[in-house]
Amino acid sequence: MPSRAPRICGCGHRIAPGVACPCEERRARERKARHDQRRPTARQRGYTAEWERESKAFLAANPACRRCGVPAALVDHIQPHKGNQRLFWNRSNWQPLCRPCHSGAKQAQERREETKTHDC
Structure with a gap:
């Protein structure tokens, strides 16, 4: 070859x-x-102790990664909140993801979507 x-x-x-x-x-x-x-710090972006409690409770109720089904490690915002606190705390905008799905596929998807909005 x-x-x-x-x-x-x-x-x-x-x-x-x-x-x-x-x-x-x-x-x-x-x-x-x-x-x-x-970039603001994680705490400045809203990832506080309250977020830690709520995300742990969400993962306890939704333990499987929405993309691949393995145990989820974090709560992802389906639609990026970009500082919008109403969207940040909207549970219907949350999804459980494993780290590989969040760090790989989800981040690539967000970059593609961001590029599309800048092309207009």
Whole structure:
């Protein structure tokens, strides 16, 4: 089976397929750090002790991941609340998810939806 050829990074290094160049990794770390500096803390976004209690109670009543059926680890907001407290606390907007489903598929879906709204 043929393999893909190496690529040349913008910095001039030859990079194997499927591998990030160190300069790309550095730029990604810097970009994420800039984003994190502007982002409010979890507590500022509403994830307080009250949220912890309510989400644990919700998971006790809804123990399976809505996407794959394995034990759920966290409560996800179906529609991102973006600071809207009414939407944040609306239980019909909550769903139980396992960490892989939340961190992978759900986050990718939200990025796609956010890109669509910016294209208009």
